[in-house]
Amino acid sequence: MKQVGSVVVKKAARVASLCVMVSVAGVLASCQSDPDLDITKLAAETDPPEVLYNQGLANIKAGKMTEASRKFDAVDAQHPFSEWSRKSLVMSTFTKYRMGRYADAIASGERYLKLYPESEDSAYAQYLVGLSHWKQISNVTQDQRSSVKTIEAMQRVVDGYPDSEYVDDAQAKIRFARDQLAGKEMQVGRYYLERKEYLAAISRFRTVVEKYPTTNQIEEALARLVEAYFAMGVVQEAQTAAAVLGHNYPDSQWYADSYKLLQKGGLEPRENAGSWIARAGRNLLVGS
Template sequence: MKKAARIVVASLLFVGTGALVAGCQTDPDIDITKLGVETDPPEVLYNQGLANLKAGNINEAGRKFDAIDREHPFTDWSRKALVMSTFVKYRQTQYDEAVTAGTRYMNQFPHSADAAYVQYLIGLSYSKQIVDVTQDQRAAAKTIEAMLKVVNDYPKSEYVDDAQAKIRFARDQLAGKEMQIGRYYLERKEYLAAISRFRVVVEQFPNTNQVEEALARLVEAYYAMGIVQEAQTAAAVLGHNYPDSQWYADSFKLLQSGGVAPRENSGSWIARAGKRILLGT
């Protein structure tokens, strides 16, 4: 290239660069945090997240922890931040998001020091979504599944006692749902359908608050169908386990009106299930 041509090209490059610099200088400052980018090191972001959490700025804390997980993956800080993100989402009542974050953590770090706590948070997130027994009880089933992992996989953790309490509550909800459906069928004299629901309660949820009524409803349903021996057995099991209950008094009165009394048939499924009630299993 000739010398004159090189001078022209150099001049054009200088002019273009100058125009670019001038343009940048005249533009307003851009806040990169609004672009979702955090420039601080992960340890700084983590401490900022903790500080915001302590100050009650939970949304800002969550933003810091999420930034670590996003900007610094596969680091120890990312692992710690994912624990805190799970907690923050739980505190924000973003339960589905908390379950998602917690599940991702458990898939990656099932044997870490924080694994029991994260699994417990997953269970809490499900338990907070349990609704009235007239509605779907999927959250109750998920609570049991999640909390059983706490009990079975981390039996020495400090979360076991509360996990067991949440399991009992969720099981009572599932039993309550079966009772609600069973009563619906019983009111419509669909006895076989009602019995199948009450049987689920007696066999699968023997240590819940619902089993007492379930036995009494079995007395009622079997007696209405003319299957008196099963009605007597249900009443006998009810009386053996809950002798002072109003449900037993009502069942006894119903049988007495037909000239019979509670009497256990050892070959009945109800008698076999009754042994589990006695053992509380």
């Protein structure tokens, strides 16, 4: 569906480089024929934490995420609240994310943030939580709970770690999730419009205009308001919606269609300053 941002892999590599890597060249050569075999060793999970941690890093390097996760989890379980445990917990979050175990990654990341809110990797942990929600966003015909969760998690990255390297991508993910929420409103609004349930349709389109004015759904939302109000005979609101649409998107096909619709009734776009649409239009200009 969506490609993992390179910033995730870069950060994982940076975290990994903080520790001394164990030598794995010989073992790698002997294990390439068995994709399920731990490339370090079938060691007891009671090995020293630094050994387990480095084995986890070696497994990540070899693409053995399941084994890596097992090593990091062993460190966390056997040496709680140690520095090795802290580093293992964030790496465990990363491996679970990479394996597509998003619920586990979210739980692991949130636990990390609760235990180590001021650590050097807290921004990364929060970002991984956001990515795990983002990966679960479905198309607009389905429930959009993950979009809401993505916005909440990524906003914490933006607000809590404004100087981190994850802010730009976090903002991009927020925009995507907001587009999804606006798209869901439009999908429901069109459903009502097709059934001539105009008030219900207008309520949905209004939500898009007022709550999601900078999303990619705004042009259609204004055009659908023209359509719904025109069908109801509320011509001033139809004219205002068309005027706001034309003022902000004069070259839009949605505006051209709205203009033609008004002409059928001998009308043209004209803004009523007292309309909620006119007020929303001023906010639209600010947000664009």
